[in-house]
Amino acid sequence: MIETPVIDLSTIPAAQRAVVLALMEKVAALTEITQRQEHLISELNHALHGKRSEKLTEDERQLAFEDLSIALAEVEVQKDRLTAQTGDKTTTKSASKRTIGNLPAALPRIEEVIEPDSLSCPCGCGVMHKIGEDRSERLDIVPTQLRVIVTVRPKYACRSCTDGVTQAPARPHLIMGGLPTEASIAYVLVSKYADHLPLYRQSQILARAGLDLHRAVLADWVGKAAFHLKPVVDRLAEHLKRSDKLFMDETTAPVLDPGRGTTKIGYLWALARDDRPWGGEDPPGVVYFDAPGRAGENAETFLTGFDGTLQIDGYTGYNRLTKPSRKGGAPIRVAHCWAHARRKLKEVFDRDGSEIAAEGLRRIAEFYAIEADIRGISPGQRLSARQTRTAPLVAAFGEWLQAQRRKISAKSRLGEKLTYIHNHWDGLQTFLADGRVEIDNNRVENLIRPITLNRKNALFAGHDEGGIAWGRIASLIETCKINGVEPFAYLKATLTAIANGHPQSDIDDLLPWNFKPSS
Template sequence: MPAAMTIDLSAIPADQRDAVAAVLRERDALKEINRRLEHLVAELNHAVHGKRSEKLSEDERQLSFEDLETAIAEVEESQDTQLSSKGKTRRPVRRNRGNLPKDLPRIEHVIEPASLECPHCQKMGGCGVMHKIGEDRTERLDIVPAQLRVIVTVRPKYACRACTDGVTQMPAPAHLIEGGLPTEGAIAHVLVSKYADHLPLHRQSQILARSGIDIHRGTLADWVGTAAFHLGPVVDRLAEHLKVSTKLFMDETTAPVLDPGRGKTKTGYLWALARDDRAWGGDDPPGVVFFYAPDRRGENAEKFLRGFDGVLQLDGYQGYNCLTRPSRKGGDPIRVAHCWAHARRKLKEVFDRDGSEIAAEGLRRIAEFYRVEANIRGTAPGQRLSARQARTVPLVAAFGEWLQEQRLRVSAKSRLGEKLAYIHRHWDGLQTFLHDGRVEIDSNSVENLIRPIALNRKNALFAGHDEGGRTWGRIASLIETAKTNVVEPFAYLKATLEAIAAGHPKSRIDELLPWNFTPSS
């Protein structure tokens, strides 16, 4: 950028100096604004396209985007204010039209003129009256904090004056917590706030206190525990539905749990068992169940998968090896499909660290597999299988030959050698998708489902005990299954808790599964 031109104000006539000085100040202010904008745009581009972006978690990337976009908006508003103060044109207003649902309640504010007498006629000595010929309507989104209200149930008592045969009164409606404070809607709100919006109970208690409602965290915990107990059979039935599928995903993520005996946290695990057949048009609705276990031992996977005999898509964790053995408990040996995204990630780590040409070549070859997958996504299993047999099988075969050649060239103890050995160990599972059109090339579907668990972990820090981990998994199962079926979690949980409180029969429990929920009009 060329150096700023300096102006000697003493050489300017005295009556013009103030105006020139003001223009110079405005110029310098706008230059500073542009400099800051250029810096922020560069930072945003780096977050999106830079090499380090893959090392950031999804939540970290989103936080980076939010803060940078907020800063850009602040600078642009400063720039607009500068322009407006000088009577200059602001930037075009950025409008977000078409995103206000028609069913949102609307409050109209009609701004009428002070008088309907025609001002032009008045000037001419007449008394004309103006008539409405049209109107301009603008809509803005308004947000009112959560509305707290008290539901008062009144049950009148009636008696006959002509006799003394007794008093007539309607029975009290059933509630999930008999004689308790909350409605089922209040309980659902606490569940969604904690497990979908990642707001711990002590913070919810603080928010309620600002509205004058003094409810201790312990009381909220009682509500959550009661709801978890009554929702347990629904989650168990959801798991049964998933395990009769022909193909599932499985993954596990850490769930820090307080260890009272040591005064610190220990590492528990939430194991996610998921179904998502949308990529090939399967008829079964998507769903996920989170099972809690205090450790990561493979026997937990055996326990959770008891009764399932289909294809299981997973990462390369060795704890799953027991599932493929003839000695597997709870069913026949499972056929596994390993994840190419994990294989790619291994090579990406090496490439990002030292720019390895071998890793770069491996990434290029894997990218060719994914190009085929992008073209066949959403097609029927038969079409997917045909395309893979014709286009992907030769590519994978060539990758296998390349892999063996590189393993002979590279030290097995090197970082790259270890990554190549990982791919070699899982080679059979990495080829499963080539022989079954229902199988995906990776297990990204289940990884996307467990991301909210990681976010809740960051906000809540840890579960209070192992039972808290089980409750966490139970409620998260229903919320995430509702979300994947485009069902609003609060409406679903409220209706489900109301149905359970009213004595919904166990023989019709399938009606309470998230994908069967129909919102009331």
Template sequence: MSALPDIDLSAIPEDQRDAVVALMRETASLKEINKRLEHLVAEMNHALHGKKSEKLDEDDRQLAFEDLSIAVAEAEEQKRQTAPDSDKPKRKGVARRNRGNLPEHLPRIEQVVEPDSLRCPCGCGQMHKIGEDRTERLDIVPAQLRVIVTVRPKYACRACTDGVTQAPAPAALIEGGLATEGAMAHVAISKYADHLPLYRQSQILARSGINIHRSTLADWIGVVAFHLRPVVDRLAEHLKGSTKLFMDETTAPVLDPGRGRTKTGYLWALARDDRGWGGADPPGVVFFYAPDRGGQNAETFLRGFDGIVQLDGYQGYNRLTRPSRKGGDPIRVAHCWAHARRKLKEVFDRDGSEIAAEGLRRIARIYAVEAEIRGINAGQRLSARQARSVPLVEDFGAWLQEQRLRLSAKSRLGEKLGYIHNHWNGLQTFLTDGRVEIDSNSVENLIRPIALTRGLPRRRSARVKADHDVANRNLDQRLNRGRPGFRRWRPGARGTEGHSSRAGHDPVRSFRGRCRPNT
């Protein structure tokens, strides 16, 4: 805190000195807080508007905003605490925005606070209850660690020595292992859904006196991944029975043990999200790993699918529309207007091009229609698009061709307009089918969190990501529902589902080498 100014208090009446000192302390404190806030704002401005190489990505930007929000809240609380009781400012209403909206399924722990005395002040006797006020606050109980002790009594006959009877040990995913199925599932979800690396989970457990090396945690996840593979296969089969899917891919650094360093692999996301047109099928996503970005991977992952796929403009997807497509007939493709808009936005941000600005305004009008019709059924969406969006898209197409004739195809803007032109047929698919979205943002939003773990190289353990991103977004509830099923599973029982283990295959050992470094 800043030092108080050196002033002579003797010039101030004695009965006012304490108030003056308190005011000086508060002023110094507020100056210090204001200085910190100005520094945070300056950093944010630099990150948002500085050189491109120094700008924050979306995740870092959100973290910076969190720091700013925390600093503001701290300043407000300090101001409230240092003010006299009669002048204490009320807390911001935003802090109460969720009051009364706590989920009904959460357990309620009632704490009844009775007055110190129920005697009536007038002396006429005991007071009677006429009502009550109830308030609800969210409480968080730290994760509870417990030890499951399995006791198997032994029985024998005292009259003979023919034998001893004892119940068999309950089946476990790791026979004789330390972890229950619930503990293994918790570690896996913490890593792949909450992006908590294994070394950090090991540190968290150590605070409770549980010393488990991250390599052991990696072994647990390897076993979970092996036994969850049928779930992934079944989910992929289920998704490919849909009429429309999204697909996207992103880089994933993977360990290359032979070279002692990492190389670039790819995670491919296949997703379904029919909420935009009120579809009955739940959202779902499955991730596939491939060592490269070749279009043949998309063919393989979509084998057996016959419908519409919403994609970005990556040329590798062109294989899906060929008559010779492996695994089925040519797929109908819907391209992404968000990518088209992004191309123009890049030029506008760099050059301030008025042509790019006009293109952005035209696309915004198309998106405005989509915002109004989101959630209604496919037939109504199609009718609205035919009446309102088709003229806008046709005008955009005419404008696009006019600008391409005026500009050099090799100019920055000419290249961006050429991209839109090359994908024009796919950009119009949404006008002919109410189930199709205007963009592929649904799958991009699913793939974006992978960037949080991109600094944690892995080999085929990237496949485990798919084992945990299955349709149900409420992972905690799914974990609780899945524990009984986990306990019923038997090592080797996967063979009944057509996924029997290879002879001599040890999923723990094969996974250990993939997960240990940098987990």
């Protein structure tokens, strides 16, 4: 921490006293700014790494990070300006360097050349010659550009006869006779389901650009797009259900209930494939199914035709999938989630610092350390490593678990958590027998997060049908994202292809992982 020096002004000549006072004020201001900067950096580290941050959700941590970073940037500008006034250019120069970044080569460049006022040599020798140049680049952002596509179809007729008029046919549109191009529809879809901007906010943004489009008009575009995209999403679901292993999770999706003037609880169920951790050849994907509730029969319906291993959390509604009476296929094998087991113990440890919970967390951490070592290698290698290294640790954990359960009341908070782990013990060991199975369900939980973000921004779906469209379009957008495909480019191309009558027999070409952007 910087301390302001104490100076006896009486010892300074009167002529210099004003200059010294001004410098002392600047030093005091710099001291105050530096102290605030140190405080903000401390708060930032605490939000990201402190114990309290573990109680925050990912979104809350990101929000804290953003706000603290904004405040820190403001302080740095203050400090740079004061430092520049004192004549020290070092700090200002180093602080500005880290904001340069790397601008992609694919971005269009608009050059502006700044010439000197005169090219005549000061000595009178004549016109100077160019010997080099300095170049600098800055990022420029142009707000959303609205434009009107005017389609002209000339009519032609013969001057010598009356056999008819020739005119090129109108090009097909997704919404015939409507205002939007397919690019406009794609923009609205991405804004709503990827950037989490409700339609009424999009309407306000467009109004600022001079275009008055009511949200009801935008809703009409979204509904029609959702209808045309349904076959693509259905085909995506078929591809996923042909897999040997999938993830599944569910989250609430509140729906407006006009009869009661409030909202009711709907659900979006995520069915996902992600074989990248073991080098699987099938591309990752996710489909969101809308349902009015969380009953296990919904999962049974959505999984019709799937007979592999399902990675899930501990929700009891999935139990019906493992029984011979399962509808839609043979009993499936479930793999339960060690992250959920860890979370149960973490809740107890955070509340009362339980040594037993701490020991359980330490043991589970050993499993995850091994998983980090074997990530990315083949299923056979993963299976061998797990059987050699992890299986003895899991067996020891099982013995430890039963010993603790004999000592602790099942009705206590810790006892309930240990019972949860005991009840899912078979499913928690599935990953030891199959190198393709993950240790936890985190892959699909990460795919649920965009749904929760949209829920926070939109508050609720306006109708049950809104949940269906929500799930359908989010399926394509999130599958694009995990395959490294730009969602807007994909949706624009796909909607255009559908408008042009893309054949149903070639629908696989419209799946996100098969999209090839035009040059």
